[in-house]
Amino acid sequence: MIALADADATRALGARLAASVRGGDAIALVGDLGAGKTTFVAGFAAALGAEARSPTFSLVNEYAARVLIWHVDLYRLERASELPELGLDELAGDPRGVLLVEWADRFDVLPSDHLQLVLAHTGDTRTLTATGTGPRGRELAAHLEPGA
Secondary structure (H helix, E strand, O other): OEEEOOHHHHHHHHHHHHOOOOOOOEEEEEOOOOOOHHHHHHHHHHHOOOOOOOOOOOOEEEEOOOOEEEEEEOOOOOOHHHHHHHOHHHHOOOOOEEEEEEOHHHOOOOOOOOEEEEEEEEOOEEEEEEEEOOHHHHHHHHHHOOOO
16 A cells, blocks of 8 residues: 655656556556546646546547546446447557556456556545566556555
């Protein structure tokens, strides 16, 4: 578990992860409203040369950067039957870019090998827990460990 002092620390951790990604990577972002998922993505995207927008109004945003970034928000999706319209099957594992999915715990949309980031906040305390679900996911999680 990584303690996050503030939004700047969350953005900085996103930037740190961005330095390690390559095309085909998939990242799940999980956490309550206000936990810092979009803030993390903003730091990630900025480090790769893109400006992230809140995906609330369009469910999938694509950013041109060092690698393409597909930023997905599943918050407003109500049924799994709506997922095919997003085209996530084509994006997951695409070597041209990285897939970041906010509210990834709502539906099973990521490949079996991905990085899951759980952001939590209680009062002034914010944390991030990184779990790799396969070899590449574990490799990415290791880049977030303190001292890595």
